Amino acid sequence: MxxxxxxxxxxxxxxxxxxxxxxxxxxxxxxxxxxxxxxxxxxxxxxxxxxxxxxxxxxxxxxxxxxxxxxxxxxxxxxxxxxxxxxxxxxxxxxxxxxxxxxxxxxxxxxxxxxxxxxxxxxxxxxxxxxxxxxxxxxxxxxxxxxxxxxxxxxxxxxxxxxxxxxxxxxxxxxxxxxxxxxxxxxxxxxxxxxxxxxxxxxxxxxxxxxxxxxxxxxxxxxxxxxxxxxxxxxxxAAVIDDEESLPSLLGCTIAVARDAAFSFLYQANLDLLEAMGAELRFFSPLADPAVPVSDALWLPGGYPELHGGQLATNQAMAASIRAFHEAGKPILAECGGLLYCLQSLTDYDGQTHPMLGLLPGDGWMRSRRGCQGMQTADLPEGPVRAHAHHRSIAEGTPEPIAFGRRQRHPAPGEAIFRQRQLTATYLHLFFPNNPAAIARLFGAEAPQPATVVETEECQGCN
Structure with missing residues (x-):
C-alpha cells in the first residue's frame, strides 16, 4: 500500500x-x-x-x-x-x-x-x-x-x-x-x-x-x-464541526438499538454521534431475541418488517418486552419500518395481515406501486432535524399527528410525526448529526441544550 x-x-x-x-x-x-x-x-x-x-x-x-x-x-x-x-x-x-x-x-x-x-x-x-x-x-x-x-x-x-x-x-x-x-x-x-x-x-x-x-x-x-x-x-x-467536548451529553444513557434483517436502516453517522455523546449502544434482534436489553431508551429504525411480519408476530416475548418498555415511560424512536412495527397490524405484499406491537393505533399496508420519497425537516418538539422519507407503505387509522415533516420547497405537509407517551413514531429517517441537541433530548437528556443546526441553503429534492 x-x-x-x-x-x-x-x-x-x-x-x-x-x-x-x-x-x-x-x-x-x-x-x-x-x-x-x-x-x-x-x-x-x-x-x-x-x-x-x-x-x-x-x-x-x-x-x-x-x-x-x-x-x-x-x-x-x-x-x-x-x-x-x-x-x-x-x-x-x-x-x-x-x-x-x-x-x-x-x-x-x-x-x-x-x-x-x-x-x-x-x-x-x-x-x-x-x-x-x-x-x-x-x-x-x-x-x-x-x-x-x-x-x-x-x-x-x-x-x-x-x-x-x-x-x-x-x-x-x-x-x-x-x-x-x-x-x-x-x-x-x-x-x-x-x-x-x-x-x-x-x-x-x-x-x-x-x-x-x-x-x-x-x-x-x-x-x-x-x-x-x-x-x-x-x-x-479541514472543516470545523462540533467536537466531542461541545456535544450535548448522553453520558450514562444506554440505548437499545434494533438491528437485524427486519431493522437495518442505520446511518453509521447516527451511531457514531450517539457514542460520541456518551451513550452506550446495545444492539438486539426483534426477530430472534426474547427481550429488549436493559436500557434507558429504545431505537426501532427502518428496514423490511414487511418481509418478516410472521416472525415478528410470532415473537410474543419480544413484543411483551417492548410494550412493557413503553408502559414504563421510556423514550422510543420508531422510524419508517419501526413505525410499522409499532402499529396494530401490518399487511404484507402477499396480502397476509400480521399483528404488530399495538403501541400506536393504526394499521400498515404495503403498496405494490408508488411510494413516498424526498427530503424533509422533522419539526420535533425537541428541535428541527433534517431527514428523508422512502417507503412503499401507508399507515391508516393513526391518531392526530403532533407535527408534519416540512418539505424542502413544496408547501404541502410532509410525513406525519406521532407521539404516544414517550414514543415518537414517523416515516421520516432522521439524520442525527444535523441537530445533536435535539437528538440528545429525544433520547432522554435532561438538561436542555441550545440547538446547533447545520444550516445550508434550502434545496429542492424529489418531492
Whole structure:
C-alpha cells in the first residue's frame, strides 16, 4: 500500500478522488463502484467510498466491497461542513476516494454535480448502453458540456454487447470525453434488487463476494484502477464541526438499538454521534431475541418488517418486552419500518395481515406501486432535524399527528410525526448529526441544550 498524502499545515489533505455518476438511476453505478473498490482492495490499496444522498442499501454493499466504512454525503441533509470533514478525514487515510452519485448527475437540488463541483471532484459517467451506440456518445457530449464548473473525465459504457458495439460508441465520442472502460453484459456481476433498492448485503454476503470478484476482473482488464490512481490529487480542506467536548451529553444513557434483517436502516453517522455523546449502544434482534436489553431508551429504525411480519408476530416475548418498555415511560424512536412495527397490524405484499406491537393505533399496508420519497425537516418538539422519507407503505387509522415533516420547497405537509407517551413514531429517517441537541433530548437528556443546526441553503429534492 502506498502512503496516503499527509495533511499540511493549513489543514488540507490531498488524495486522488473521482465521482461516479450516471445520466439516470439504474445505469449500474453501484455495480461499477463496488467492482472498482474490490479491485483496488485486491491490489492492497485503501479506498474510501462515499454515497451521495440518503441511502442505506448501497453503503452496505460498498462497505463489504471496500472493507472500509461508507458514509453518506448530502449538502442539504448533512451540510457542507459535515461533508467536508468526512472527505478531509478520508483523504488522510486513503489511496483513492470514490463518491457514488444518486439518480442522474444533474437531478435534484443539490445534485450529484453540485456536490462534485463544491469539492472539486472530477466525475466519470456510467451509462447503460444497451440498445444504443452513437447516441451514447451524443448523450455524453451533452452531459460534458452542460455545466462549466464540473469536470467529466469520460465514459464507462455498461452492458456493452460486443467489441463492435464498443467501437461504434468510442469512435463517436469527442476527444475531450474518452471511453474510460467498457463493461460487457455479465449477469455474474449484477447486483440483485427488490422493492426499495438493492438486496441487503447481510442477506447475500457470500453471493456478493462472487459478484465483486467478477466485476473486479472485468475492470482490471480495462486498466481503470491505474488510470484513477494516477489522477492529480484533490485538495480537501479541514472543516470545523462540533467536537466531542461541545456535544450535548448522553453520558450514562444506554440505548437499545434494533438491528437485524427486519431493522437495518442505520446511518453509521447516527451511531457514531450517539457514542460520541456518551451513550452506550446495545444492539438486539426483534426477530430472534426474547427481550429488549436493559436500557434507558429504545431505537426501532427502518428496514423490511414487511418481509418478516410472521416472525415478528410470532415473537410474543419480544413484543411483551417492548410494550412493557413503553408502559414504563421510556423514550422510543420508531422510524419508517419501526413505525410499522409499532402499529396494530401490518399487511404484507402477499396480502397476509400480521399483528404488530399495538403501541400506536393504526394499521400498515404495503403498496405494490408508488411510494413516498424526498427530503424533509422533522419539526420535533425537541428541535428541527433534517431527514428523508422512502417507503412503499401507508399507515391508516393513526391518531392526530403532533407535527408534519416540512418539505424542502413544496408547501404541502410532509410525513406525519406521532407521539404516544414517550414514543415518537414517523416515516421520516432522521439524520442525527444535523441537530445533536435535539437528538440528545429525544433520547432522554435532561438538561436542555441550545440547538446547533447545520444550516445550508434550502434545496429542492424529489418531492
Amino acid at each position: 502506498s502512503a496516503p498524502e499527509s495533511t499540511n499545515a493549513t489543514g488540507s489533505a490531498r488524495c486522488p478522488a473521482v465521482f461516479i455518476a450516471a445520466p439516470a438511476s439504474g445505469q449500474g453505478k453501484t455495480t461499477v463502484t463496488a467492482a472498482l473498490a474490490r479491485l483496488l482492495r485486491n491490489q492492497g490499496k485503501v479506498v474510501r467510498v462515499f454515497k451521495t444522498g440518503p441511502d442505506y442499501l448501497d453503503p452496505q454493499i460498498l462497505e463489504q466491497a471496500s472493507g472500509q466504512p461508507v458514509d453518506q454525503l448530502d449538502l442539504w441533509m448533512a451540510g457542507e461542513a459535515y461533508c467536508r470533514q468526512r472527505l478531509h478525514q478520508a483523504a488522510t487515510q486513503a489511496d483513492l476516494i470514490l463518491v457514488e452519485g444518486a439518480m442522474g448527475l444533474f437531478d435534484g437540488e443539490p445534485s450529484s454535480a453540485d456536490l462534485a463541483a463544491r469539492f472539486g471532484i472530477p466525475m466519470m459517467v456510467v451509462m447503460d448502453v444497451k440498445g444504443m451506440a452513437q447516441t451514447a456518445a451524443a448523450l455524453m457530449t451533452g452531459l460534458a458540456g452542460f455545466r462549466q464548473d464540473v469536470r467529466i473525465l469520460g465514459l464507462i459504457a455498461n452492458n456493452c454487447g460486443s467489441q463492435r458495439h464498443r467501437e461504434l460508441i468510442e469512435q463517436a465520442l469527442p476527444d475531450s470525453v474518452p471511453m474510460l472502460a467498457c463493461v460487457a453484459r455479465n449477469a455474474e456481476m449484477t447486483l440483485p434488487e427488490r422493492h426499495l433498492g438493492l438486496v441487503q448485503a447481510a442477506e447475500i454476503r457470500d453471493d456478493l463476494e462472487t459478484r465483486f470478484d467478477a466485476g473486479a476482473r472485468a475492470l482490471e482488464a480495462e486498466g481503470l484502477a491505474a488510470y484513477l490512481l494516477a489522477q492529480p490529487p484533490v485538495h480537501f480542506d
